[in-house]
Amino acid sequence: xxxxxxxxxxxxxxxxxxxxxxxxxxxxxxxxxxxxxxxxxxxxxxxxxxxxxxxxxxxxxxxxxxxxxxxxxxxxxxxxxxxxxxxxxxxxxxxxxxxxxxxxxxxxxxxxxxxxxxxxxxxxxxxxxxxxxxxxxxxxxxxxxxxxxxxxxxxxxxxxxxxxxxxxxxxxxxxxxxxxxxxxxxxxxxxxxxxxxxxxxxxxxxxxxxxxxxxxxxxxxxxxxxxxxxxxxxxxxxxxxxxxxxxxxxxxxxxxxxxxxxxxxxxxxxxxxxxxxxxxxxxxxxxxxxxxxxxxxxxxxxxxxxxxxxxxxxxxxxxxxxxxxxxxxxxxxxxxxxxxxxxxxxxxxxxxxxxxxxxxxxxxxxxxxxxxxxxxxxxxxxxxxxxxxxxxxxxxxxxxxxxxxxxxxxxxxxxxxxxxxxxxxxxxxxxxxxxxxxxxxxxxxxxxxxxxxxxxxxxxxxxxxxxxxxxxxxxxxxxxxxxxxxxxxxxxxxxxxxxxxxxxxxxxxxxxxxxxxxxxxxxxxxxxxxxxxxxxxxxxxxxxxxxxxxxxxxxxxx
Ligand code: ADP
Ligand code: MG
Numbered sequence: 200x201x202x203x204x205x206x207x208x209x210x211x212x213x214x215x216x217x218x219x220x221x222x223x224x225x226x227x228x229x230x231x232x233x234x235x236x237x238x239x240x241x242x243x244x245x246x247x248x249x250x251x252x253x254x255x256x257x258x259x260x261x262x263x264x265x266x267x268x269x270x271x272x273x274x275x276x277x278x279x280x281x282x283x284x285x286x287x288x289x290x291x292x293x294x295x296x297x298x299x300x301x302x303x304x305x306x307x308x309x310x311x312x313x314x315x316x317x318x319x320x321x322x323x324x325x326x327x328x329x330x331x332x333x334x335x336x337x338x339x340x341x342x343x344x345x346x347x348x349x350x351x352x353x354x355x356x357x358x359x360x361x362x363x364x365x366x367x368x369x370x371x372x373x374x375x376x377x378x379x380x381x382x383x384x385x386x387x388x389x390x391x392x393x394x395x396x397x398x399x400x401x402x403x404x405x406x407x408x409x410x411x412x413x414x415x416x417x418x419x420x421x422x423x424x425x426x427x428x429x430x431x432x433x434x435x436x437x438x439x440x441x442x443x444x445x446x447x448x449x450x451x452x453x454x455x456x457x458x459x460x461x462x463x464x465x466x467x468x469x470x471x472x473x474x475x476x477x478x479x480x481x482x483x484x485x486x487x488x489x490x491x492x493x494x495x496x497x498x499x500x501x502x503x504x505x506x507x508x509x510x511x512x513x514x515x516x517x518x519x520x521x522x523x524x525x526x527x528x529x530x531x532x533x534x535x536x537x538x539x540x541x542x543x544x545x546x547x548x549x550x551x552x553x554x555x556x557x558x559x560x561x562x563x564x565x566x567x568x569x570x571x572x573x574x575x576x577x578x579x580x581x582x583x584x585x586x587x588x589x590x591x592x593x594x595x596x597x598x599x600x601x602x603x604x605x606x607x608x609x610x611x612x613x614x615x616x617x618x619x620x621x622x623x624x625x626x627x628x629x630x631x632x633x634x635x636x637x638x639x640x641x642x643x644x645x646x647x648x649x650x651x652x653x654x655x656x657x658x659x660x661x662x663x664x665x666x667x668x669x670x671x672x673x674x675x676x677x678x679x680x681x682x683x684x685x686x687x688x689x690x691x692x693x694x695x696x697x698x699x700x701x702x703x704x705x706x707x708x709x710x711x712x713x714x715x716x717x718x719x720x721x722x723x724x725x726x727x728x729x730x731x732x733x734x735x736x737x738x739x740x741x742x743x744x745x746x747x748x749x750x751x752x753x754x755x756x757x
Contacts (some may be wrong), residue, residue: 215548220667222533250718300673325349326349342432370616409438412438475595479595486503489501489511500530502528502610503529503600504528505527515699530589534598534599534667535567536597551573551670570598570668574665575594578590579591586642587603587662588662589601589603589664590602605655612655613655614651624695625697625698632688635688636709639711645684646684647669647675677731678711681711715727
């Protein structure tokens with residue numbers, strides 16, 4: 200006590216006249232002269248000496264150090280404080296940015312300061328845990344959680360330490376399967392969950408949400424298992440790549456399915472075709488479907504056993520079928536319904552006046568039916584004219600049933616691959632020439648795809664097949680097609696070693712009966728064109744006249 204500084208004050212300070220809080224540290228100078236009327240103006244050799252505004256009154260050291268005095272001062276202070284609190288209650292400022300208290304915070308509330316400090320420490324500790332979690336988990340698909348060790352944070356910033364957020368469709372979110380979970384939809388971006396502040400980026404929440412979404416927003420065929428039941432938390436990154444994979448798989452599946460459909464369509468035996476075949480079996484037209492004879496670009500040919508229609512119950516009401524004489528062995532020619540082939544063929548049909556009007560109105564599928572119908576009509580004409588060719592049994596949409604050229608399910612070989620003697624070769628040529636003439640003059644047809652591939656060798660004679668594209672001579676390109684047929688036949692039999700086979704122009708003249716001068720290629724073709732144009736003009740006036748003009752001009756030339 201002896202060393203305590205001697206402070207001279209002139210009166211006991213009261214709370215009302217205290218210019219500054221008593222708790223403030225003021226250095227009082229030992230032995231200084233007390234300024235009048237103010238205990239707080241320190242006496243100093245450099246201070247004010249004779250300031251009249253101050254009145255000094257001597258107070259003993261004992262007074263100053265008295266406990267009683269100290270208590271009085273403290274009491275006065277407390278009273279003032281509580282009066283202030285009541286009239287202006289302190290609102291703790293919760294607007295904390297990143298855990299940092301604002302500078303203008305009321306620091307007089309020790310409890311609040313302590314809480315703020317604690318919150319900051321908790322936050323730092325939790326951040327440390329998060330870092331530890333991340334280090335432990337790294338790329339692992341199953342996350343270890345330190346949640347139980349986390350401190351309860353009173354305040355939390357909306358720190359984004361999660362993965363990039365998944366973008367969800369609005370409607371997906373509307374029916375969010377995880378809606379039974381904690382929803383973080385407040386404007387602040389966080390909600391209080393008990394004492395815990397949970398943001399929408401909370402790894403656990405978004406992890407569980409993602410798991411729940413697995414079952415509901417992924418394609419149904421994607422097997423997710425009961426991920427929700429096992430409380431697996433999927434990070435957004437994993438969820439996103441799973442979703443991507445699921446939809447890629449779905450698209451791949453669809454593509455495979457389409458390919459499969461396309462494949463059956465390629466082979467013409469699609470669902471509709473199968474149904475027609477089943478009906479034909481039901482009605483007794485077909486006894487059994489055996490095997491594929493040929494898969495061509497435009498059609499599939501299948502060997503079938505002819506049925507006994509008369510004995511079939513289901514056909515009793517069908518006169519057409521009751522009168523059918525069905526050969527023991529037949530083929531069904533199924534026209535492909537794929538459009539790429541149709542495109543290649545339409546030139547044969549769209550300019551054929553027989554089908555012209557209908558062609559304009561029909562959809563592609565109906566046009567394919569017309570191909571089958573065309574083949575049927577042409578075969579019938581050929582049969583009437585006595586040309587060796589399949590006999591038509593029945594037509595159903597794009598399916599044509601006809602007699603089989605061959606024996607015991609063995610189709611007759613094509614001329615291309617038939618093994619023939621020299622005499623047979625010569626005979627084959629003569630037969631083909633005769634067929635072509637009959638076809639032109641009697642059937643009023645040009646094959647338009649005649650070659651060693653569409654001529655079969657069966658029972659010592661040539662059979663003509665595949666006449667769906669055959670056209671009348673009045674067709675705008677009919678004579679060109681005939682010239683091409685002649686070229687193929689001439690070339691084939693010449694190569695086969697048949698003697699005296701004429702060249703294509705000569706053969707053309709011989710088949711058509713026209714006598715176009717054989718001067719040169721260009722003039723021959725232009726003569727054909729002139730004839731075609733005049734034939735087409737006449738075709739507009741009626742079939743008879745059109746075909747007449749060509750046969751007429753042929754007779755005139757003779
Ligand atoms: P594509 O348009 O596919 O050429 P085709 O009518 O020429 O159709 O038939 C293809 C193949 O099927 C022929 O080359 C022939 O071998 C076989 N074929 C077609 N019709 C018959 C039939 N009536 N009898 C036996 N075989 C046939
Ligand atoms: Mg063919």
